Amino acid sequence: MRMPEPDPSILARKARIVARLATALPKDAVISDPAELRAYECDALTAYRCPPLAVTLPGSTEEVAAVARICFEEGVPVVPRGSGTSLAGGALPTADCVVIGVARLNRVLEIDYEDRIIRVQTGRTNLSVSAAVEEEGFFYAPDPSSQLACAIAGNIGMNSGGAHCLKYGVTTNNLLGVTLVLMDGTVVELGGAHLDAAGYDLLGVVCGSEGQLGIATEATLRILRKPEGARPVLMGFGSNEVAGACVSDIIRAGVLPVAIEFMDRPCIRACEDFAQAGYPDVEALLIVEVEGSEAEIAEQLSKIIEIARRHAPEVIRESGSAEESALIWKGRKSAFGAMGQIADYICLDGTIPVSELPFVLRRIGELTADYGLGVANVFHAGDGNMHPLILYDANKPGDLDKAEHLGADILRLCVEVGGCLTGEHGVGVEKRDLMTVQFGPADLEAQLWVKDVFDPRWLLNPAKVFPLATSESRRAA
Template sequence: MQMPQPDAGILGRREAIVARLAAALPADGLVSDPRELLAYDCDALTVYSCPPLAVTLPRSTEEVSAILRICHAEGVPVIPRGSGTGLAGGALPTADAVVLGVARLNAVLETNYADRYVRVQSGRTNLSVTGAVEPDGFFYAPDPSSQLACAIAGNIAMNSGGAHCLKYGVTTNNLLGVTMVMADGEVVEIGGPAMDAAGYDLLGVICGSEGQLGVVTEATLRILPKPEGARPILVAYDSAVTAGACVSDIIRAGVLPVAIEFMDKPIIHLTEAFVGAGYPMDAEALLIIEVEGSPAEIEEQLEKIKAIAETHHPTTLRESASEAQSKAIWAGRKAAFGATGQVADYLCMDGTIPTSALPETLGRMTQLAADYGLRVANVFHAGDGNLHPLIMFDANNPEELRKAEALGADILRLCVEQGGCLTGEHGVGVEKRDLMVHQYDPVDLEAQMGVKDVFDPKWILNPAKVFPLAASQGRGA
């Protein structure tokens, strides 16, 4: 994976740049000691790393604005960073860049239950947004697996989803407005608690723009009343294709579970060895389907789902009858990534496909993995066709890393070919930058890069991400 050469001119002016930043920030707002910079040399795509020129840790929108004014004047790249939990390298620094970490912007600014929103600073963690409104019976719906740690800023940058986004939508469906600092330090407000936007809907293009259009410092988020209850069922089949067909039928019938999670045989065995959740070891594929609502609603939805599941002749169908049984059903799914990490290094892919293409895609993916001689475990949000194949390899073997990357690229190309998309919720970052040409032709890429030209004419915000380096070369100069 190639990154652009650092700008020698910027490296030469390092001390002057650090001095300007130091003058604008409190003493603890700037990190420039080379040893401390190592803590910011990568995000959760740890196979790539590079310490930045400096790290800034602002406490207010005004400080963010001051940092961007300086970097804009100096022509220094800025890498916005939430909590660093991103899986696509969206917060990977370059040696000539200043990291702008928003973790200290973590206050709750306003809660409004009558209009059902909460306004928070963008560094607040996802789970603590719910924490702030839970005592009053509300919650914030998007729930990435990293929700204990990940920041709302990163959720907005990547348009993050989660297991429950089948019913409640992803970040863009739950984001009402932002305060954003533009590349030159100007502060703008976009959207807000009331419906719609006059003129163009810029909020939509900002959500998912991977920190390339501005630095979001505050967000107005839709909150929802907590449902009365929830109940999962576990359904296992002797073929992944049958499980895929069951998912298609549920979606087609118009029942709307909050989650339909899919696990294939390799991941069932890995997690069972790790947490002993009591999953059926004879199954080729397993679905966890959860519904929410009042007791009557739960009953009615589960009856419909069980009826559909039965038509496909499951090898196991287990409905939770208690809180403890619900926990057990979820235990393996929640431990899936950890269980995989115990036995191998892995790359977590993130492609989407139309739900109806699930059976064929799974079959072809198995064939691809066999061709490369690599193991792939599948655990994913099946309801909305968001796949997360885990490609296992040995990170100490450079040849295996290369093969794993090549298999990952083949899998994502397969998703695009099936009418899907390179990324569901992790973003493009550096990981899928060069694959964008398989999704978009040059006219499409030009239109997207033109939008960046408007927001960030100098291309200082997270410049070497999202677009193929060859395509973006020379922009912003």
């Protein structure tokens, strides 16, 4: 994949730009040493790397605004960065850009249990938001598997989801307000501390806009009361397709578990080796979790198990304790890391109608065999958000290319069956050139207008989301 060439005139101005940034921030908040910049040259899509011109680590909204203003005046692109765990290359720098990292913006600003909100700076990690309200029996629902590391900033950027989003929705459903720094340094407040706000829903536009419209520095989030109890059940099947059909039946029956997660044999093995979660030795495994009072749990589980029995499960095992439940989730949430220990992979992220799961799982197997590559499946099955991991050998010339072509075919398949190119990881650089598969010219143009309004000079997070040729010509115009 081709990244834009560094702009020599911008590189020539580097010393002056860094000097200007240093006047706006504390000394240790501007990084320009080439060795130190290497730490920011990629995100979790590590196949693509490019050190930026400089990295800034502001400590307040005012400092973020000051950096944005300097970059605007100098015509320097800006890449907003949370924790750099994007799997789509969303936080990948360009050589001529200044990264604005929000890692130092990590404070809790306000907690209001009566109104069930928490206001945080966006560099705060996802898991530490729940930790801040845990003692009072509350939690923040969106739970990406990367939640120990990823920041609310990136969750907003990517409209991230997680295992428990089947019931609670993704980031946009739990985000009430944002403080946003625009590219010219203007600070605006979007949304508020309530479920709906007057005027256009600009918060909805910004959530999931992949750092293309502004830099979020503070966020008001909805917190929920923890359920009385929760219990996962493991259900093992003889094939991916049968497990897929079971998911489809559970959803069709109108039962709403809090999570339905899917793993195929390669993933089950990797996670079991990694976490000793007690997973059974089966072709396909579902982790279905329900929550509520003991009576509610028992009632929902009996319905779900009755549906599963129609699909000849090889194993059905309810968790017997809180410790066992924690282990079951530890295994699932370690899946990407566990697979990374045994293979190079590209993690796809497409969403399909749940009823298409059996067909799509079969087609993924067939397509993978045609390409002579391997695949492992682990995903949020309840909402049809698939994550095929395409396995390849980074040391084998041509293998990455082959994996990318297979990935594109699988994502086209998702669109063909009525789904979409991304469920939660975003478009980034990974899928920018596939946007035309999903959107017609007029649909895409409408999105480009939004970008034009927020960032008329196309300086924010360049070369992402839209086909490369489109963003380059828009920026040059």
